[in-house]
Amino acid sequence: xxxxxxxxxxxxxxxxxxxxxxxxxxxxxxxxxxxxxxxxxxxxxxxxxxxxxxxxxxxxxxxxxxxxxxxxxxxxxxxxxxxxxxxxxxxxxxxxxxxxxxxxxxxxxxxxxxxxxxxxxxxxxxxxxxxxxxxxxxxxxxxxxxxxxxxxxxxxxxxxxxxxxxxxxxxxxxxxxxxxxxxxxxxxxxxxxxxxxxxxxxxxxxxxxxxxxxxxxxxxxxxxxxxxxxxxxxxxxxxxxxxxxxxxxxxxxxxxxxxxxxxxxxxxxxxxxxxxxxxxxxxxxxxxxxxxxxxxxxxxxxxxxxxxxxxxxxxxxxxxxxxxxxxxxxxxxxxxxxxxxx
Amino acid sequence: xxxxxxxxxxxxxxxxxxxxxxxxxxxxxxxxxxxxxxxxxxxxxxxxxxxxxxxxxxxxxxxxxxxxxxxxxxxxxxxxxxxxxxxxxxxxxxxxxxxxxxxxxxxxxxxxxxxxxxxxxxxxxxxxxxxxxxxxxxxxxxxxxxxxxxxxxxxxxxxxxxxxxxxxxxxxxxxxxxxxxxxxxxxxxxxxxxxxxxxxxxxxxxxxxxxxxxxxxxxxxxxxxxxxxxxxxxxxxxxxxxxxxxxxxxxxxxxxxxxxxxx
Numbered sequence: 001x002x003x004x005x006x007x008x009x010x011x012x013x014x015x016x017x018x019x020x021x022x023x024x025x026x027x028x029x030x031x032x033x034x035x036x037x038x039x040x041x042x043x044x045x046x047x048x049x050x051x052x053x054x055x056x057x058x059x060x061x062x063x064x065x066x067x068x069x070x071x072x073x074x075x076x077x078x079x080x081x082x083x084x085x086x087x088x089x090x091x092x093x094x095x096x097x098x099x100x101x102x103x104x105x106x107x108x109x110x111x112x113x114x115x116x117x118x119x120x121x122x123x124x125x126x127x128x129x130x131x132x133x134x135x136x137x138x139x140x141x142x143x144x145x146x147x148x149x150x151x152x153x154x155x156x157x158x159x160x161x162x163x164x165x166x167x168x169x170x171x172x173x174x175x176x177x178x179x180x181x182x183x184x185x186x187x188x189x190x191x192x193x194x195x196x197x198x199x200x201x202x203x204x205x206x207x208x209x210x211x212x213x214x215x216x217x218x219x220x221x222x223x224x225x226x227x228x229x230x231x232x233x234x235x236x237x238x239x240x241x242x243x244x245x246x247x248x249x250x251x252x253x254x255x256x257x258x259x260x261x262x263x264x265x266x267x268x269x270x271x272x273x274x275x276x277x278x279x280x281x282x283x284x285x286x287x288x289x290x291x292x293x294x295x296x297x298x299x300x301x302x303x304x305x306x307x308x309x310x311x312x313x314x315x316x317x318x319x320x321x322x323x324x325x326x327x328x329x330x331x332x333x334x335x336x337x338x339x340x341x342x
Numbered sequence: 343x344x345x346x347x348x349x350x351x352x353x354x355x356x357x358x359x360x361x362x363x364x365x366x367x368x369x370x371x372x373x374x375x376x377x378x379x380x381x382x383x384x385x386x387x388x389x390x391x392x393x394x395x396x397x398x399x400x401x402x403x404x405x406x407x408x409x410x411x412x413x414x415x416x417x418x419x420x421x422x423x424x425x426x427x428x429x430x431x432x433x434x435x436x437x438x439x440x441x442x443x444x445x446x447x448x449x450x451x452x453x454x455x456x457x458x459x460x461x462x463x464x465x466x467x468x469x470x471x472x473x474x475x476x477x478x479x480x481x482x483x484x485x486x487x488x489x490x491x492x493x494x495x496x497x498x499x500x501x502x503x504x505x506x507x508x509x510x511x512x513x514x515x516x517x518x519x520x521x522x523x524x525x526x527x528x529x530x531x532x533x534x535x536x537x538x539x540x541x542x543x544x545x546x547x548x549x550x551x552x553x554x555x556x557x558x559x560x561x562x563x564x565x566x567x568x569x570x571x572x573x574x575x576x577x578x579x580x581x582x583x584x585x586x587x588x589x590x591x592x593x594x595x596x597x598x599x600x601x602x603x604x605x
């Protein structure tokens with residue numbers, strides 16, 4: 001958490017994370033270049049750059065896309081999510097080098113503006129085989145640019161977590177465009193079953209992880225709670241671990257019920273910072289701590305401790321024996337609710 | 343979700359537990375293996391590039407007889423009574439003509455005159471082209487008119503191949519053909535670079551035909567939709583020393599569904 005905006009709030013883990021990103025990117029480029037220059041030495045340097053950075057960007061995009069569902073399935077991977085933005089920006093840089101060189105190589109120094117040329121040099125929009133695949137790559141690059149340029153807490157706070165999240169969910173649209181760009185472009189000419197196989201395998205991995213995660217989350221959302229005089233029966237107190245929470249869906253909203261210091265408190269499950277699942281967080285120093293970036297909230301009122309100003313909705317709980325009940329009507333964000341003692 | 347007692351918070355020193363550390367290490371190693379394996383797969387899977395050459399960083403001076411029939415060329419004597427017609431090209435995706443305008447303003451008809459041109463050579467498979475980047479490097483050596491190459495009619499032919507832009511195909515880009523390169527070839531031909539039909543026979547021998555309209559004039563815009571696609575083209579083929587010229591009606595070009603055999 002930070003009060004002011006800095007370009008990067010560096011810490012030891014971020015530095016290690018970024019070193020691994022840079023070294024992996026270098027490894028890819030060096031390997032690609034050495035193999036090409038040794039075994040296919042008639043290449044041109046421009047083609048080498050375009051292909052090396054284009055394929056690197058695609059592989060990085062696959063890694064980025066598996067991080068989300070992997071963390072939903074196993075919270076031990078959460079530290080990878082924590083710095084995913086740096087991976088995203090690095091991937092955009094690789095894609096930009098690919099796109100920039102391609103636009104210059106194929107469209108610049110001609111009789112029309114290069115950007116106009118991207119859209120008009122091949123007008124076979126009605127044909128699948130002859131489709132102007134470069135348009136797809138260009139649109140994907142624009143999306144990645146918007147995402148990379150807003151990958152900062154400044155934009156997150158100013159656009160609101162909801163808008164920011166929607167904007168960044170466009171990565172799936174960009175992925176679709178990129179896959180179509182490659183299959184309708186490079187793969188029409190470079191027809192190796194190995195490269196085509198790599199992307200098909202990548203798609204299968206990404207799709208399976210997302211589907212598995214969706215099924216898991218659907219279970220939470222579809223669970224039916226017994227109603228009793230306006231209160232919903234949610235669980236037995238023993239089902240919640242100490243200093244941890246259990247997530248339930250009430251009135252189509254996910255709610256996290258925390259157990260700590262012989263008390264229970266319920267707050268809205270979505271962190272105000274980046275939409276992280278607070279119910280997968282932990283009570284640290286008396287505060288609910290988001291598992292994604294460590295944003296904190298007081299369990300009794302859903303407010304971030306001063307001087308921070310984030311607030312989430314709170315809920316009223318009651319205990320009957322060891323059974324926990326929740327009032328599905330949310331209080332306004334930051335409303336004080338007396339914790340339920342047991 | 344798997345039960346995880348450990349809880350990482352970025353701003354808390356040493357909050358990464360040993361199981362989390364192990365998971366992260368596994369993820370990092372797997373990612374690096376994927377990255378390295380992908381680099382090998384993508385680099386080894388590239389089709390071989392041809393040995394065409396573009397001398398981007400070195401300039402060569404050539405002297406010969408200029409003729410524009412219909413595309414500007416310089417006829418250079420490479421051995422006694424053996425001539426090579428070097429196709430003249432402009433910088434980027436443009437024709438050589440803007441670089442000849444200055445001299446043409448001084449000497450209205452350059453056809454048959456001896457010129458000296460300094461530029462970047464492009465060559466592959468017996469064909470040579472030169473890129474002119476500066477009109478100051480085009481100079482008149484002799485005003486005496488010399489006879490240019492004769493065209494001899496070979497026959498009416500129907501050929502299958504791909505219309506390419508010769509600048510990229512013969513050396514500037516690799517690959518300078520096919521779908522990946524189509525947009526660039528369209529820009530080049532639209533910019534005045536002569537269109538060439540590249541064909542390859544069953545014995546893998548390639549031949550190249552400069553395309554003109556039926557009257558032997560330049561063509562450009564009319565053939566843009568067919569560039570970079572396997573096509574069948576009918577026309578009258580003429581031989582002009584080391585080049586073939588094919589007179590065609592662009593409306594008769596047929597795009598064929600077969601895979602181009604030039605790559």
